[in-house]
Amino acid sequence: MKSSVPEDQWxxxxxNNPPKDADMKDEASFEAYIEEQINHVVENPDKLPSYKSQSNRMRSIFEAQGTMDMYNGPAMKAARRNMLAGETKVETAESRETTSYQVTLKVGSLEVRFDSELPTDVWKRVVQDVPFAQRTESKLEGALRVQAEKMIVDAAYRxxxxxxxAWWERLRTESNPAVxxxxxxxAGHHAEEVRIHNNSLEGVNEGIHVGTSANQMNPNRVYHSGTVYISGNVMSLRRPVEQAVGVSGIFVGNCRHLTIENNxxxxxxxKKTKSQPFHHNWGVLIHGYLGRMVVVRQNxxxxxxxxxxxxxLPQSxxxxxxxxxxxxxxGASTVINAPDFIKSNNIS
Incomplete structure (x- = not known):
């Protein structure tokens, strides 16, 4: 939901006010529970510090004007409710993702950091199986990779x-569809006109990729796509289980005239976690030598x-x-990363 109250307060x-089993029965039941809690906060602003200060300011205005009857009326109650939380929507998550961990291992004077589906204490035990001769700056990373491979191919060790x-059993028994x-x-060296319209893509790491590349015989020459028009596509992205972060929904490289709209x-x-806040880096990524027309809108x-x-490259x-x-x-950390002069009315 959209709210003026910070997420940590919610x-x-x-x-402190968790849903009951009956509230979790289906989307309609959970939506009713959410609505009940929102209305409870409207009547009891002290429950949320940010909303309390907003509510007190509004109440003081009506008290000063002697219009508390209006303040307590149904119209103003609805307005106060919408000020607290708007565009409330409940959706059922399609599946559960395992949690990623940021692992930090100290091995003697060395420190190794990496992302893993396994917690740090497991890797601390794995390190004990690395021979002392390989616990050096030049050899430790390779030795850990050998141990990781052993966990996959050697059932007794795993x-x-x-x-x-347990992690292996989840991979084996849970639904992990191909990606x-x-x-x-x-792709290639020449694409004068590209039109990609009204496609539905499911289970892809990268939905659409348009990019011409350099000719090996003439690596200094820059190849461009001509006119590229990408519109009306719906794509459901999924990162492979072995990959920490996915790529992008739409990627376009060197291009003279580009329109990307209504995708x-x-x-x-x-599933957002502290160590894995996002599963894909980019919604739409445009990178390279661009021509006179680039339009990205209503996506x-x-x-x-x-x-x-x-x-x-270059920017002008x-x-x-x-x-x-x-x-x-x-749900983006950054709505748009682009030159300031092209950005207009983009929101999260």
Missing amino acids: TAYFK NKFAEVK AVQGIVC RIKVPTF RTQHCQTGIGVFA ESGNMWVAEYNLAE
């Missing part, structure tokens, strides 16, 4: 660790770290019609 509130055994590396690809890019299996991305990224404001406008990047 988290603390719901921790079963020494209860957490590793396509890319959905639609247009929806979503990460339906997304909706969900749970990508950055909604829109535009990186021009004069004589170009470049615009990125009216894009919605839900």
Whole structure:
């Protein structure tokens, strides 16, 4: 939901007012529970510090004007409710993702950091199986990779660790559908006109990739796509279980005339954790030598770290019609990373 109250205050509130089993029965029941809690806070602003200060300011205005009857009326109650939480929507997560951990290992004077589906204490035990001769700066990383491979191919070794055994069983028994590396690809040295319209893509790490590359016979020559028009596509992204972060929904490289509009890019299996805040880096990523026209508008991305990224080589404001406008990047850390002069009315 959209709210003027910081997320951490809502988290603390719901921790103290958790749903009952009946509230979790289905989407309608949970939505009713959420609505009940919102209305409870409207009547009891002290429950949320940020909303309390907002409510007190509004109440003081009506008290000063002697219009408390209006303040307590149904119209103002609805207004106060919408001020607290708007656009409330409940959706069922399609599947559960395992948690990623940021592992930090200290081995003598060395320190190793990496992401893993296994917690740090497991890796501390794994390190004990690394020979002392390999616990050096030049050899430790390779030795850990050998141990990781051993956990995968050697069942007896894997079963020494209860957490590793459980992780392996989840991979084996849970639904881990195949992931396509890319959905639609247009590549090569020449692409004068590219039109990609109204496709539905499911279970892809990268939805659409349009990029011409350098000729090996003439590596100094820059190849461009001509006119590229990408619109009306819906894609559901999924990162492979062995990959920490996915790539992008739509990628376009060197291009003379580009339009990307009315696409929806979503990460339906997304589960945010402290160590794994995002599963895909980009909703839309444009990178390379760009021509006079770049239009990116009315796209909706969900749970990508950055909604829109535009990186021009070189960058120039004069004589170009470049615009990125009216894009919605839900749940993004950064809505748009692009030159300031092309950004207009993009929100999260």
